[in-house]
Amino acid sequence: MQSRRRFLNTLSLPAAAVAVGMPLRPTELRASAIDISQELRRHVGAPDEIAGDEDFWFEVARAFTVDRTLVNLNNGGVSPSPGFVQEAMKRHLDFSNLAPSYTMWEILEPQREGVRSRMAREWGVEAGEVAFTRNASESLQIMQFGIDLARGDEVLTTTQDYGRMITTFNQRVRREGIVLKQIQIPVPAEDVSRIVRLFEDAITPRTKAILASHMINLTGQILPVTELTAMARRHGIPLIIDGAHALAHFDFSLGALDVDNYSSSLHKWLFAPHGTGLLYVRRDKIPEVWPLMAAPERMDTDIRKFEEIGTHPAANYLAIGEALTFHQGIGPKRKDARLVYLRDYWANTLLENDNVRLHTSQKPGFACGIANVEVLGVAPNDLRDYLWRQHRIITVSINHAEFQGLRVSPSVYTTISELDRFVDAVDHVAKHGLPA
Numbered sequence: 001m002q003s004r005r006r007f008l009n010t011l012s013l014p015a016a017a018v019a020v021g022m023p024l025r026p027t028e029l030r031a032s033a034i035d036i037s038q039e040l041r042r043h044v045g046a047p048d049e050i051a052g053d054e055d056f057w058f059e060v061a062r063a064f065t066v067d068r069t070l071v072n073l074n075n076g077g078v079s080p081s082p083g084f085v086q087e088a089m090k091r092h093l094d095f096s097n098l099a100p101s102y103t104m105w106e107i108l109e110p111q112r113e114g115v116r117s118r119m120a121r122e123w124g125v126e127a128g129e130v131a132f133t134r135n136a137s138e139s140l141q142i143m144q145f146g147i148d149l150a151r152g153d154e155v156l157t158t159t160q161d162y163g164r165m166i167t168t169f170n171q172r173v174r175r176e177g178i179v180l181k182q183i184q185i186p187v188p189a190e191d192v193s194r195i196v197r198l199f200e201d202a203i204t205p206r207t208k209a210i211l212a213s214h215m216i217n218l219t220g221q222i223l224p225v226t227e228l229t230a231m232a233r234r235h236g237i238p239l240i241i242d243g244a245h246a247l248a249h250f251d252f253s254l255g256a257l258d259v260d261n262y263s264s265s266l267h268k269w270l271f272a273p274h275g276t277g278l279l280y281v282r283r284d285k286i287p288e289v290w291p292l293m294a295a296p297e298r299m300d301t302d303i304r305k306f307e308e309i310g311t312h313p314a315a316n317y318l319a320i321g322e323a324l325t326f327h328q329g330i331g332p333k334r335k336d337a338r339l340v341y342l343r344d345y346w347a348n349t350l351l352e353n354d355n356v357r358l359h360t361s362q363k364p365g366f367a368c369g370i371a372n373v374e375v376l377g378v379a380p381n382d383l384r385d386y387l388w389r390q391h392r393i394i395t396v397s398i399n400h401a402e403f404q405g406l407r408v409s410p411s412v413y414t415t416i417s418e419l420d421r422f423v424d425a426v427d428h429v430a431k432h433g434l435p436a
């Protein structure tokens with residue numbers, strides 16, 4: 001068999017690259033991401049002022065390739081990526097396909113370390129504490145399956161945590177005989193000490209793990225994960241944090257949160273390629289968590305043990321870099337302020353109707369761009385279908401045992417006139433009901 005070195009020597013990579021029209025430095029940060037970010041950085045003004053500066057947000061919106069014949073108000077589910085993020089991914093994929101065992105494994109894969117350190121820097125943690133995963137589900141399942149539990153041990157979460165994460169614990173209930181306890185929390189919840197008390201009161205001597213969302217997907221509710229972690233630490237219990245919707249949505253430093261782990265999707269609010277996620281595990285906690293796919297013992301203390309998933313694309317992960325550049329160009333504080341501005345823009349108008357309820361706090365720090373709105377007497381599924389069929393507006397209907405409504409999540413590319421389309425349509429239903 002030909003040795004690996006001899007095989008590589010037979011490749012004339014630059015020639016091959018030129019032959020297929022590839023750039024010689026395939027992973028360079030292309031001007032477009034940098035250019036637009038530089039342009040955006042030039043705008044001066046406090047985040048609250050920029051939040052309503054439509055010229056600024058028009059520049060941001062131009063980066064996206066979205067279909068403007070419809071109004072997509074489900075950016076919480078999954079986000080479109082800006083054009084230059086898509087292009088970066090395609091470029092890396094093309095380059096990977098020149099000779100994957102060399103171009104993907106040898107050239108591109110090591111560059112993941114650069115993206116890792118940039119992401120770590122941005123969120124105030126160490127590179128050795130950040131793993132890339134395929135999504136928040138994978139990050140969370142690493143945490144949920146990665147701790148040893150015995151028959152009768154209890155895990156605690158809320159009735160509002162994400163369905164797949166409940167399913168994950170329920171599989172352990174069926175397979176290993178653990179016990180899942182779910183508490184109710186108010187909608188909206190605006191009292192930090194009460195929220196912490198509700199969790200603490202449900203702890204028993206058998207409680208071995210707690211799962212809580214930093215931002216609840218159903219309503220956009222932000223939970224006090226720092227205070228919850230401190231409480232869980234006092235009881236010697238790990239708190240698993242579901243930050244699927246929080247990272248790159250509202251502004252915070254992961255390091256300053258002082259938590260032990262954090263799971264997020266990057267294809268939601270960072271606008272990174274679909275199929276990218278992040279898992280943060282505090283350095284001293286890494287040895288305590290088993291990876292989902294086996295890794296050798298020598299990797300016990302290495303965050304990369306969570307990335308031992310076999311062959312995977314390099315393109316997705318490298319293009320996170322472009323998404324990060326864009327995020328930095330927009331500015332996390334300005335993004336946060338804009339998402340609040342958009343929420344209040346549509347919500348305050350609709351709330352002028354007596355029969356409209358917002359199941360989301362408008363108090364600073366308790367929610368951001370995602371909100372849940374109910375038109376009393378109108379089934380959320382019917383309203384969602386009406387908005388889509390009659391107005392080409394995408395929303396999500398939420399039918400929870402404790403509340404119901406439409407989940408609305410505009411994004412940085414959403415225009416005010418698109419929100420007006422939504423407001424006019426729902427306002428009409430609030431006043432006159434759904435057409436027969």
Ligand SMILES: Cc1ncc(COP(=O)(O)O)c(C=O)c1O
Binds near residue numbers: 138162164
């Ligand atoms: C609260 C929450 N957790 C986890 C997830 C899973 O994210 P993903 O589908 O990207 O794995 C979601 C997805 O919407 C979510 O809303």
